Amino acid sequence: MKSSPGSRPHGRRPSKARPPRPAARPSPTRGRTEPGRARVEPARRQTAPARGRSAPAAQPRSAGIAEIARGIAERVLYASLRGSPADRELSRILRTWRSLGPADLRFVSRLVFALFRWWGWTRPFRDKSLHRVLFLSYWLDGGPSHPALAAWGPAKELQPLPATATLDAKAEAFRRLTRERPSAASLVPEWFGGMTDGPVPELIQSFAGTPALWVRSRDEDAQPLLGELRAAGVESTPHPAVAQAIRVRSDASLYDLEAFQQGRFEVQDLASQVVGLVCAPAPGGRWWDACAGFGGKTLHLGSLMRGKGTVVATDLRGYKLEEVRRRARRAGLSNISAREWDGRGAPAKSGSFDGVLVDAPCSGTGTWRRNPDARWRTKPSDVDELAVIQAGLLRQCAAGVKPGGLLVYAVCSLLRKETTDIVDAFLSERRESFVLDPAPHPLSGEPTDGRVWVWPQSSEGDGMFVARMRRAATTAPTEPRA
Numbered sequence: 001m002k003s004s005p006g007s008r009p010h011g012r013r014p015s016k017a018r019p020p021r022p023a024a025r026p027s028p029t030r031g032r033t034e035p036g037r038a039r040v041e042p043a044r045r046q047t048a049p050a051r052g053r054s055a056p057a058a059q060p061r062s063a064g065i066a067e068i069a070r071g072i073a074e075r076v077l078y079a080s081l082r083g084s085p086a087d088r089e090l091s092r093i094l095r096t097w098r099s100l101g102p103a104d105l106r107f108v109s110r111l112v113f114a115l116f117r118w119w120g121w122t123r124p125f126r127d128k129s130l131h132r133v134l135f136l137s138y139w140l141d142g143g144p145s146h147p148a149l150a151a152w153g154p155a156k157e158l159q160p161l162p163a164t165a166t167l168d169a170k171a172e173a174f175r176r177l178t179r180e181r182p183s184a185a186s187l188v189p190e191w192f193g194g195m196t197d198g199p200v201p202e203l204i205q206s207f208a209g210t211p212a213l214w215v216r217s218r219d220e221d222a223q224p225l226l227g228e229l230r231a232a233g234v235e236s237t238p239h240p241a242v243a244q245a246i247r248v249r250s251d252a253s254l255y256d257l258e259a260f261q262q263g264r265f266e267v268q269d270l271a272s273q274v275v276g277l278v279c280a281p282a283p284g285g286r287w288w289d290a291c292a293g294f295g296g297k298t299l300h301l302g303s304l305m306r307g308k309g310t311v312v313a314t315d316l317r318g319y320k321l322e323e324v325r326r327r328a329r330r331a332g333l334s335n336i337s338a339r340e341w342d343g344r345g346a347p348a349k350s351g352s353f354d355g356v357l358v359d360a361p362c363s364g365t366g367t368w369r370r371n372p373d374a375r376w377r378t379k380p381s382d383v384d385e386l387a388v389i390q391a392g393l394l395r396q397c398a399a400g401v402k403p404g405g406l407l408v409y410a411v412c413s414l415l416r417k418e419t420t421d422i423v424d425a426f427l428s429e430r431r432e433s434f435v436l437d438p439a440p441h442p443l444s445g446e447p448t449d450g451r452v453w454v455w456p457q458s459s460e461g462d463g464m465f466v467a468r469m470r471r472a473a474t475t476a477p478t479e480p481r482a
């Protein structure tokens with residue numbers, strides 16, 4: 001089995017995969033612990049495989065949770081090694097299991113993501129026993145005790161690792177148990193260190209942690225929402241510098257909360273919220289969110305504009321825009337319009353936007369804590385292909401910016417080729433019309449030259465690179481290069 005058989009860079013789906021249902025969205029905590037993960041809707045789950053599907057987790061109904069979990073993990077592992085994202089595969093499989101309760105769903109979800117998080121250390125055992133791999137992964141991950149573990153390994157002999165155990169301490173405990181000598185570097189692909197300017201040991205340490213779940217308050221005053229979340233039993237902590245960003249912990253579904261149904265908060269990672277804050281659109285302005293996807297950042301822009309002005313949300317994939325419209329309705333934002341865009345031309349007259357956001361498709365290396373499977377699916381050649389797309393999108397979208405307006409480029413990547421290289425090349429090509437626009441870092445308040453990094457090891461969110469550029473006030477509208 002090869003460890004990197006294919007990839008689905010962030011924002012691109014494999015051509016053969018069916019699109020998720022329009023209702024699909026980054027999921028909070030329905031029946032699971034991992035944020036941004038497999039979404040499970042109990043009403044749609046079945047006790048037996050759905051007709052017309054390949055047999056999901058082909059286990060008898062009577063099988064114990066250990067065997068069910070092993071079967072599911074194995075299916076997700078093989079699908080991921082063939083290039084399919086683990087969260088999508090897991091959601092698809094879990095929808096077919098009605099018999100699993102919330103605790104079992106949380107266990108399976110944690111197990112699957114632990115499997116990928118620790119795959120660099122545990123894969124030598126895969127030929128001998130997948131049980132062993134699962135057991136070691138879950139133990140390294142510090143998952144809560146579960147009866148299934150006893151079926152897979154010497155649970156009685158094992159002390160749970162302390163929640164505060166460092167990566168070094170985990171490596172030492174793993175060595176004592178298995179006699180293997182794991183290195184931190186083997187938790188990421190070999191090419192990673194040479195392609196990032198970030199601090200590699202700290203990044204690897206951060207990827208070994210479990211991700212935090214963040215929501216964004218729609219309203220500027222987040223206090224009433226905080227009170228409601230806490231009253232509903234959701235542990236909630238606002239970010240010290242960004243009052244609307246609230247870190248949450250809950251075993252129950254956030255989607256069932258009245259505040260969510262009323263559109264008063266969205267699930268949105270902290271790093272993603274930074275992008276909107278760097279854009280800082282003025283109420284009444286006219287913005288274009290060129291790669292809107294399911295609209296996470298579109299909604300933030302619309303909300304920062306207090307519902308005034310316009311945000312035109314476009315994406316190559318029309319099905320995603322249905323979700324943007326639905327979310328905008330729920331949030332009560334009438335300043336958002338969504339339309340399909342094939343990447344050519346602009347959705348309106350050239351040079352007519354106060355600001356254009358290009359949240360380009362990327363390798364998603366900044367999300368490796370949240371999407372641990374992506375480490376083993378991404379190849380350097382994917383990054384090269386993506387860099388060509390990113391440079392093209394940036395050039396194309398620049399045409400939409402009016403003189404004196406803003407062009408914001410964002411990627412959840414930590415790789416030079418997708419971040420500083422793209423922006424440096426663009427700015428040297430267009431030095432007469434665009435310059436970096438200095439702005440304070442939204443999380444620290446420190447001044448920046450317009451390039452804003454969010455590093456996962458220091459932010460409790462994903463990694464992100466954002467560049468804020470301003471078009472000269474006097475030049476003629478810039479035409480895209482074909």
Ligand SMILES: C[S@@+](CC[C@H](N)C(=O)[O-])C[C@H]1O[C@@H](n2cnc3c(N)ncnc32)[C@H](O)[C@@H]1O
Pocket residue numbers: 010011012272290291292293294295296297298315316317320343359360361362389393
């Ligand atoms: C990083 S995602 C956007 C995420 C979104 N802004 C959000 O906040 O949820 C990148 C988006 O770019 C779109 N896209 C636009 N042009 C593309 C191209 N040429 N190739 C691949 N994806 C492209 C993808 O469909 C995808 O939705």
